[in-house]
Amino acid sequence: MSASPPLIAVEGVGKRYATSSGPIEALQDVSLSVGEGEFCTLIGPSGCGKSTLLGMLGGLTAPDRGRVLVEGRPVTGPDPRRVATVFQDPGLFPWRTALENVEFGLELQGVPAARRRAVATDLLGPLGLAGFAGKYPRELSGGMRQRVAIGRALAIDTKIVLMDEPFGALDEQTRLLMGEWLLEIWRRTKKTVIFVTHSLQEALVLSTRIAVMTARPGRIKSVLELGMGYPRPMESPELVALRAKLWHDIREESLRAMGGDQ
Amino acid sequence: MTVALVRLGLVAAVLLAWEVAGRAANPLLAVPPSATLPALRELLLLRSYPDLGASLLVTLREIATAYALAVAVGLAVGGTLGMNRLLGRAYGPMLAALYAVPAVVWYPSLMLFFGLDAASKIAFGFLLGFFPVTLAVLAGIRQVNPHLVTVAKSYGAGPLTVFGRVVLPATLFTLVGGLRTGLALSVIGVIVGEILGSKRGMGALINHAYGLLRTADYVALVLVTLALIVGTDVVAGLVERKARAWSE
Numbered sequence: 001m002s003a004s005p006p007l008i009a010v011e012g013v014g015k016r017y018a019t020s021s022g023p024i025e026a027l028q029d030v031s032l033s034v035g036e037g038e039f040c041t042l043i044g045p046s047g048c049g050k051s052t053l054l055g056m057l058g059g060l061t062a063p064d065r066g067r068v069l070v071e072g073r074p075v076t077g078p079d080p081r082r083v084a085t086v087f088q089d090p091g092l093f094p095w096r097t098a099l100e101n102v103e104f105g106l107e108l109q110g111v112p113a114a115r116r117r118a119v120a121t122d123l124l125g126p127l128g129l130a131g132f133a134g135k136y137p138r139e140l141s142g143g144m145r146q147r148v149a150i151g152r153a154l155a156i157d158t159k160i161v162l163m164d165e166p167f168g169a170l171d172e173q174t175r176l177l178m179g180e181w182l183l184e185i186w187r188r189t190k191k192t193v194i195f196v197t198h199s200l201q202e203a204l205v206l207s208t209r210i211a212v213m214t215a216r217p218g219r220i221k222s223v224l225e226l227g228m229g230y231p232r233p234m235e236s237p238e239l240v241a242l243r244a245k246l247w248h249d250i251r252e253e254s255l256r257a258m259g260g261d262q
Numbered sequence: 263m264t265v266a267l268v269r270l271g272l273v274a275a276v277l278l279a280w281e282v283a284g285r286a287a288n289p290l291l292a293v294p295p296s297a298t299l300p301a302l303r304e305l306l307l308l309r310s311y312p313d314l315g316a317s318l319l320v321t322l323r324e325i326a327t328a329y330a331l332a333v334a335v336g337l338a339v340g341g342t343l344g345m346n347r348l349l350g351r352a353y354g355p356m357l358a359a360l361y362a363v364p365a366v367v368w369y370p371s372l373m374l375f376f377g378l379d380a381a382s383k384i385a386f387g388f389l390l391g392f393f394p395v396t397l398a399v400l401a402g403i404r405q406v407n408p409h410l411v412t413v414a415k416s417y418g419a420g421p422l423t424v425f426g427r428v429v430l431p432a433t434l435f436t437l438v439g440g441l442r443t444g445l446a447l448s449v450i451g452v453i454v455g456e457i458l459g460s461k462r463g464m465g466a467l468i469n470h471a472y473g474l475l476r477t478a479d480y481v482a483l484v485l486v487t488l489a490l491i492v493g494t495d496v497v498a499g500l501v502e503r504k505a506r507a508w509s510e
Binding site for chain 2: 058059060078079080084085087089091093094095104105107108109156
């Protein structure tokens with residue numbers, strides 16, 4: 001466990017969805033705590049409830065059992081003062097420019113126009129979007145759009161950033177570069193990141209901790225602590241060994257997910 | 263260019279047919295264009311109907327009021343039904359069914375209720391304009407990308423903010439069409455209302471000329487009213503094009 005007190009505590013959480021073919025147990029007795037400044041990755045087979053768990057942390061989904069605490073207080077709904085979310089689909093507003101999209105959260109918080117414009121403009125540089133402030137989402141590439149979405153989340157300057165497969169729709173090379181870029185941002189801003197991914201490599205290169213989830217109903221199968229620094233060369237013996245261990249756990253669950261559920 | 267020529271060709275053909283038929287018919291009941299032009303001149307020089315300007319103003323004011331009400335109430339009702347699933351499922355189909363009723367059947371009760379003055383015309387123009395605006399808002403909301411709503415909620419947007427910041431801009435493309443149809447129908451509502459019974463406005467003048475069998479004046483008044491209607495629609499069309507280009 002991390003030495004810092006838990007910023008996020010998930011306690012015995014369960015969730016069941018009603019579907020036309022009967023109820024589906026998405027999560028079962030999930031407990032997890034994440035300390036301040038951690039980069040915690042959730043990984044597991046498709047449909048294991050990673051996104052559901054993230055939705056609970058963001059206040060978009062309510063648990064049926066157990067509770068989710070952020071800074072000791074139960075989450076009852078979205079709380080943009082403490083938690084920002086980045087989704088797999090960037091979800092940019094097509095009628096807003098890149099800059100206006102980044103300003104969105106500040107606008108809802110009633111930040112004066114001049115102030116939010118300054119904050120958003122300052123963010124565009126490190127986002128690699130300095131020359132694209134006035135462009136509309138349809139004029140940007142996939143990677144740029146996702147960076148705008150990340151900028152929108154960073155603009156409201158929350159302690160916690162939730163990322164639901166933010167690079168899942170990008171090609172491999174863009175994805176690697178975006179990972180490097182995100183790492184730099186995270187190390188500079190010292191935010192707490194909860195990151196959902198399907199990519200072992202992404203998880204190994206980025207995380208301070210990796211939580212492997214089981215096939216449905218989702219539980220935490222194992223937690224991997226990664227003590228080493230950054231950047232992490234993929235070929236280092238340490239990482240190769242961790243990769244084998246991680247793959248062992250995930251493989252087991254992915255096989256169950258493929259065999260058990262049609 | 264060719265389109266304009268074909269268009270003018272039809273206008274010329276209609277005018278020619280009108281001239282021929284008009285000359286053949288009883289001059290009390292029908293007038294050819296050649297007899298209409300002098301009447302139109304007299305009308306525009308404020309000789310035959312000196313209160314033409316005031317009447318135009320009355321009609322325009324009624325249209326503006328009716329349309330403003332139709333847009334405001336239409337946005338509110340359409341927004342509420344679109345944002346609330348239960349209400350939308352309960353009342354949406356009822357609205358669509360009511361829209362199919364020929365609205366003129368309501369007009370006698372509107373006159374009884376609001377009297378012969380402007381209020382009944384405004385009410386009728388509102389009633390006609392309200393439905394297309396409301397239904398366009400409803401249809402627009404149904405095609406809003408739900409993910410954008412989720413994103414806005416995650417940034418703390420409540421229902422009103424979601425409506426104003428996400429749903430309205432996202433539906434603008436669909437909405438402008440409904441707003442334009444609503445304007446056309448509000449105009450029709452007010453003018454039909456005036457013709458069916460009023461003391462002031464273009465409809466009242468038309469009724470007066472028609473009732474006294476001043477057929478040439480009657481046709482001239484209809485032409486002025488037509489110009490008014492075409493004018494509003496041209497303006498609405500320009501606004502629509504601008505809005506579409508922007509929201510695309």
